[in-house]
Amino acid sequence: MKWNLDDSRPIWPQLKEQIMQAIVAGEYPKGEAFPTVRDLAEDAGVNRNTMQRALSELENIGLLITNRTSGRTVTGDDGLIVKIREELAQANIEGFLREMDALGYEPAEVVKMIERGLK
Amino acid sequence: MKWNLDDSRPIWPQLKEQIMQAIVAGEYPKGEAFPTVRDLAEDAGVNRNTMQRALSELENIGLLITNRTSGRTVTGDDGLIVKIREELAQANIEGFLREMDALGYEPAEVVKMIERGLK
DNA sequence: ATAATTGTCCTAAGCACCTAAGACAAAATC
DNA sequence: GATTTTGTCTTAGGTGCTTAGGACAATTAT
Numbered sequence: 170m171k172w173n174l175d176d177s178r179p180i181w182p183q184l185k186e187q188i189m190q191a192i193v194a195g196e197y198p199k200g201e202a203f204p205t206v207r208d209l210a211e212d213a214g215v216n217r218n219t220m221q222r223a224l225s226e227l228e229n230i231g232l233l234i235t236n237r238t239s240g241r242t243v244t245g246d247d248g249l250i251v252k253i254r255e256e257l258a259q260a261n262i263e264g265f266l267r268e269m270d271a272l273g274y275e276p277a278e279v280v281k282m283i284e285r286g287l288k
Numbered sequence: 289m290k291w292n293l294d295d296s297r298p299i300w301p302q303l304k305e306q307i308m309q310a311i312v313a314g315e316y317p318k319g320e321a322f323p324t325v326r327d328l329a330e331d332a333g334v335n336r337n338t339m340q341r342a343l344s345e346l347e348n349i350g351l352l353i354t355n356r357t358s359g360r361t362v363t364g365d366d367g368l369i370v371k372i373r374e375e376l377a378q379a380n381i382e383g384f385l386r387e388m389d390a391l392g393y394e395p396a397e398v399v400k401m402i403e404r405g406l407k
Numbered sequence: 408a409t410a411a412t413t414g415t416c417c418t419a420a421g422c423a424c425c426t427a428a429g430a431c432a433a434a435a436t437c
Numbered sequence: 438g439a440t441t442t443t444g445t446c447t448t449a450g451g452t453g454c455t456t457a458g459g460a461c462a463a464t465t466a467t
Contacts, residue, residue: 193391221414236413238465265381279406287395326443354443357432
């Protein structure tokens, strides 16, 4: 997958977020096999331990399931995937609107700018 | 002013961003006096040096002007303030749309969700 | 059976960030 | 003239993040 990492904050939350996005967007289909830690780390250009930290968080959430020695699989729980997708979208929307408000933009203005930015 | 700091990333960029927002939103009027480093640091609950790092960046950008021993003032350059306000808004919009796309939302859907989130 | 794979744990080192506190020159204030 | 204020610089210490590499048990592959 395509990685977009920067040094403005710790790398492992960025890995976590981008893998979450990839899963809820269907890039890694539910129930199917997931790449190994070592492969993913090499692909992202980070250390094995850094990637593991991201993956173990996704496991706590329930998005990934670990089978000790035969790798990981994406959860088969579609309800969970949909729920997380909506939560991420909601948080993104709220953060966006909060910052536009902090910059002094009126709601009506925000809608216009979004429509303009989409075409 | 109201501070909103978390430990997800370094504090000084957060201070920088929130002060920028306050200035472009008019909370600190252009050309007028700006609080001292020590006062601002105490208000935000951070160390003097951390606040200074944020302020020196705003000085490099040109938003603040330092008068060695008589404190700082907000720039009187209204064009600069407007320009920075628009750049921040633009970056915010692009980041928002990029993430919604990464989550697999269609543009039309995004507009609807924004309109819903605003009322 | 042997070798490779996989997730996981561990130690060590380097680095940036943050706090704390002392110090200084220059200007403002009294 | 003496004191305070202001921005700035400096040193020191603690913490979390990241890399690097070694190690292990359990499973898979050959």
